[in-house]
Amino acid sequence: MVEASGQADVIIVGGGIVGASTAFFLRGRGVKVILLERFLIGQQASGTNFGNVRRQGRYLRQLPLANRSRDIWGRIHELTGSNVEFMPVGHIRFLWKEEQLAVVEKYQRDAAEYGLELHILGKEAIRERFPFIGPEAVAGSWSPHDGHANPRLVAPAFAQAAMRNGATIIENCEVLSIEKSGEDFTVETPRGNYRAPVVVISSGAWGADHAAAMGEAVPLVVDGPQMGVTEPLPYFVHPVVGVSTQVPGEVAYLRQIPRGNIIFGGVRRRPAALDERRAKYDPAGLMEQLRQIQRLAPALRHARVIRTWSGVEGYLADDIPVMGDSDKIAGLFYAFGFCGHGFQIGPGVGDVMAELIATGTTTTPIDDFHIRRFKDPARWQRTAAH
Amino acid sequence: MADPRIVIVGAGPAGTRAAELLVAAGLRPVVIDESPRSGGQIYRRPPPNFTRSHEQLYGTEAGRARAIHATFDAFANKVDYRAETLAWAVKDDRVFVQKAMTVEQIPYDALLLAPGATDRLIPLEGWTRPGCYSLGAAQITLKAQGCAIGQEVVFVGTGPLLYLVAYQYMKAGIAPVAVLDTSSLAQQLRGLPLMVARPEQLIKGAQIVSALRQGGVRVLRGVRPLEVLGDDRSVTGMRFCDAAGHEQELRCTAVGMGYHLRAESQLADLAGCSFEFHPTVRQWLPVIDEMGRSSIRNVYLAGDGVRILGADGAEVAGRLAAIALLSDLGWPIDQAKVRSLQAEMRRHVRFASGIAKAFPWPHEQVAAIPDRTLICRCEAITAGELRASVKDLFSPEVNRAKAFSRVGMGRCQGRFCGPASQEVVAAANGAPIQSAGRIRGQAPVKPLPIGITEETSRG
Numbered sequence A: 001m002v003e004a005s006g007q008a009d010v011i012i013v014g015g016g017i018v019g020a021s022t023a024f025f026l027r028g029r030g031v032k033v034i035l036l037e038r039f040l041i042g043q044q045a046s047g048t049n050f051g052n053v054r055r056q057g058r059y060l061r062q063l064p065l066a067n068r069s070r071d072i073w074g075r076i077h078e079l080t081g082s083n084v085e086f087m088p089v090g091h092i093r094f095l096w097k098e099e100q101l102a103v104v105e106k107y108q109r110d111a112a113e114y115g116l117e118l119h120i121l122g123k124e125a126i127r128e129r130f131p132f133i134g135p136e137a138v139a140g141s142w143s144p145h146d147g148h149a150n151p152r153l154v155a156p157a158f159a160q161a162a163m164r165n166g167a168t169i170i171e172n173c174e175v176l177s178i179e180k181s182g183e184d185f186t187v188e189t190p191r192g193n194y195r196a197p198v199v200v201i202s203s204g205a206w207g208a209d210h211a212a213a214m215g216e217a218v219p220l221v222v223d224g225p226q227m228g229v230t231e232p233l234p235y236f237v238h239p240v241v242g243v244s245t246q247v248p249g250e251v252a253y254l255r256q257i258p259r260g261n262i263i264f265g266g267v268r269r270r271p272a273a274l275d276e277r278r279a280k281y282d283p284a285g286l287m288e289q290l291r292q293i294q295r296l297a298p299a300l301r302h303a304r305v306i307r308t309w310s311g312v313e314g315y316l317a318d319d320i321p322v323m324g325d326s327d328k329i330a331g332l333f334y335a336f337g338f339c340g341h342g343f344q345i346g347p348g349v350g351d352v353m354a355e356l357i358a359t360g361t362t363t364t365p366i367d368d369f370h371i372r373r374f375k376d377p378a379r380w381q382r383t384a385a386h
Numbered sequence B: 001m002a003d004p005r006i007v008i009v010g011a012g013p014a015g016t017r018a019a020e021l022l023v024a025a026g027l028r029p030v031v032i033d034e035s036p037r038s039g040g041q042i043y044r045r046p047p048p049n050f051t052r053s054h055e056q057l058y059g060t061e062a063g064r065a066r067a068i069h070a071t072f073d074a075f076a077n078k079v080d081y082r083a084e085t086l087a088w089a090v091k092d093d094r095v096f097v098q099k100a101m102t103v104e105q106i107p108y109d110a111l112l113l114a115p116g117a118t119d120r121l122i123p124l125e126g127w128t129r130p131g132c133y134s135l136g137a138a139q140i141t142l143k144a145q146g147c148a149i150g151q152e153v154v155f156v157g158t159g160p161l162l163y164l165v166a167y168q169y170m171k172a173g174i175a176p177v178a179v180l181d182t183s184s185l186a187q188q189l190r191g192l193p194l195m196v197a198r199p200e201q202l203i204k205g206a207q208i209v210s211a212l213r214q215g216g217v218r219v220l221r222g223v224r225p226l227e228v229l230g231d232d233r234s235v236t237g238m239r240f241c242d243a244a245g246h247e248q249e250l251r252c253t254a255v256g257m258g259y260h261l262r263a264e265s266q267l268a269d270l271a272g273c274s275f276e277f278h279p280t281v282r283q284w285l286p287v288i289d290e291m292g293r294s295s296i297r298n299v300y301l302a303g304d305g306v307r308i309l310g311a312d313g314a315e316v317a318g319r320l321a322a323i324a325l326l327s328d329l330g331w332p333i334d335q336a337k338v339r340s341l342q343a344e345m346r347r348h349v350r351f352a353s354g355i356a357k358a359f360p361w362p363h364e365q366v367a368a369i370p371d372r373t374l375i376c377r378c379e380a381i382t383a384g385e386l387r388a389s390v391k392d393l394f395s396p397e398v399n400r401a402k403a404f405s406r407v408g409m410g411r412c413q414g415r416f417c418g419p420a421s422q423e424v425v426a427a428a429n430g431a432p433i434q435s436a437g438r439i440r441g442q443a444p445v446k447p448l449p450i451g452i453t454e455e456t457s458r459g
């Protein structure tokens, strides 16, 4: 990708799905952007995630953003000019316990207000529609318009489309410091300094360090969800599959791609480190994952796992991201810490951030995500405990 | 340390010699090997009810094979030997193993990896046709099962194993149609000054070639293989360019191919060991000191899994690594013994660099694999698709190219397509081979059944 040390309207720090789509949508609005990425575009959380384009079960007040994002997903191939393997095959969450029904029924009612269509399916209905499901499942919550995509392709697709539209994207270029002097920010990298009146921090799990350096500390934990993939099998699991449960050790998910491999994850996250280029998979957790995915699809017991991996993700104490402008410095914007949801909402986040930067306001509510909520440390402890 | 827990992976010549020294020091290491019987690759033992003698099985190496087998059998009840057990991951000072449908974590204070090597392959048009085997597979069917890969066999590739396997087939009554070597005679002569470090091996090699010629086997050097002919049910021939540049076709029903070996270094990778690029063999190999210590404090590496030095070299390396391990645990060491082993080791290294010079991996041929040829067998990806991921999607190195193209994402996890994909990626970028890097190891090192359950009694 092209190399230049220079000046723009906006500098984006970090080229995951959030930074790359922000660059893409800013270019759509005619804004001059430079994106600086420490390694390669989409190599961190955005390229290693499970690939779930799921809205159901997410934080309710995030649904307007999630819906906006889902709309972009539906047009992503024409927007980016790349086939990122988005498949709106639906998302089914299975229940192991009758008691959980009340939880998903309430969520169904609440989500309906945000326009998310969900169907609660009983014991027979799930077996008829999803014959692969194991005997323990008692019901399911079906979201017909969710789906999945290939994470390895999405952020690069946005970046390439942004470049074709005139964005400057610089890989292997780590941002070392950001300083505001007068109207402009000076962004320091080993390849020289870049200047712009606006800076967006979209550095994923590293975002908290960058925000802290700007005087706005947030409580962020870095973790690595654990992922695996099987050898190719006949295509028999069409929707994305998950679990609705109160037991953390029962959280498991899987999806199959048409070429046959089943990608799975869940059960336990493992600590990840920011100073390592990639999060390591912990084989000690594999047996439990395999047990849980066999509850979902017992036929899998005859298949084989061929690879495992993990990725570096940032989780805020209240499990929702930091998005919006800085509380302290004019021209500084944040979009990081997507708490395991950022792949689905990523394209929407890029669109909203571009709108916010270009127009000063957003048509989609994002107030809940503003960094000012962490100003009072006593409050975050409360939210964290809840 | 009172009773250190030591785990050895691999019961070939390197693992056997290492275990022997540890047992002699009064320790009881765990020895893990995925094969049903000890012996490793070269001294692979047939199933117990097979009756061919050591001489029939191992030819000139019968004496060494017998010695390795006898050594192992003598200490077998003094080690915790786990046969048919795969080591599939290493993390946090534990080896994760699988046997049939159970898995187990084995904690260690020191780990000695001696997992050997596998064939290094070059994708060739038609190489996925039934009847096309690696040299190693061709040899294993003969050694372990007493079967041949076909009646009319062409062996293609380069390296001593190419001639050895052809010779073993001839001795077993299946004289190959031809041996096609990509290395030219002139190239082979260039390796001589280094190969004289082990004259006995040099003579053995020359004898094998002349025996093949006397047996009516065509031996052609300096060739460029073009295509394995046939259809989806069988191989019917081999098309290649001879040294003079003329295209030729040979009729055959099977092809055995291999370009020397590649170290099975995934476990070392998972253990966190540093790697370095070795230009002579154009491979990334784990960093070791002159004893076999890796960059990780309690991980030791020996045998073909870290440097391809052959079976005798593997025995020496196994001994040295065991001595290093014992010395690091506080055992006294015999300096004179170490010095003589290291001197022997230097001879093997010299010889191996001669071999690498004489039978080089023909990297220009690899880089020029036609676009339509399948480079990744598991995922059915062509060289053209790999190049497109480099050129259209800007992949500076193989892991990025893997993410875009899926080359190396299948069952073999890049063990077989990795070396070729490095060459193709580097060439497509117009960059030196080092810049293409190597496909990172990810657990499990071989596919693992999902229905497995965990054994908790021992860990």
Ligand SMILES: Cc1cc2nc3c(=O)[nH]c(=O)nc-3n(C[C@H](O)[C@H](O)[C@H](O)COP(=O)(O)OP(=O)(O)OC[C@H]3O[C@@H](n4cnc5c(N)ncnc54)[C@H](O)[C@@H]3O)c2cc1C
Pocket (backbone or CB within 6 Å): A013, A014, A015, A016, A017, A018, A019, A036, A037, A038, A039, A040, A041, A042, A043, A044, A045, A046, A047, A048, A049, A050, A051, A052, A053, A054, A173, A174, A175, A176, A202, A203, A204, A205, A206, A224, A225, A226, A227, A310, A311, A312, A313, A335, A336, A337, A338, A339, A340, A341, A342, A343, A344, A345, A346
């Ligand atoms: C294993 C795993 C599974 C997941 N599964 C899902 C899922 O199924 N569905 C879903 O919606 N979400 C999922 N997520 C979450 C989702 O992947 C993330 O929320 C999302 O990718 C975040 O995107 P991002 O662009 O903010 O961060 P990232 O993709 O991490 O990008 C941040 C970028 O900033 C760069 N950077 C950091 N510091 C600097 C610096 N100093 N200078 C320059 N660049 C810098 C990094 O190199 C990185 O490329 C998962 C996450 C993981 C790890």
Ligand SMILES: Cc1cc2nc3c(=O)[nH]c(=O)nc-3n(C[C@H](O)[C@H](O)[C@H](O)COP(=O)(O)OP(=O)(O)OC[C@H]3O[C@@H](n4cnc5c(N)ncnc54)[C@H](O)[C@@H]3O)c2cc1C
Pocket (backbone or CB within 6 Å): B009, B010, B011, B012, B013, B014, B015, B032, B033, B034, B035, B039, B040, B041, B042, B043, B085, B086, B087, B088, B114, B115, B116, B117, B118, B119, B135, B136, B137, B139, B161, B164, B261, B264, B267, B302, B303, B304, B305, B309, B310, B311, B312, B314, B445
């Ligand atoms: C196919 C092939 C054929 C060869 N033929 C010849 C020949 O004819 N003559 C010759 O001189 N040299 C030959 N060589 C080279 C020779 O085999 C080696 O130099 C020698 O065997 C190296 O000894 P080693 O102990 O390092 O490894 P090996 O003898 O290869 O032993 C390694 C052992 O580790 C085990 N292992 C590997 N990975 C794992 C794992 N993850 N979990 C559990 N166990 C594992 C294997 O089952 C094997 O038994 C051949 C090599 C190969 C690959």
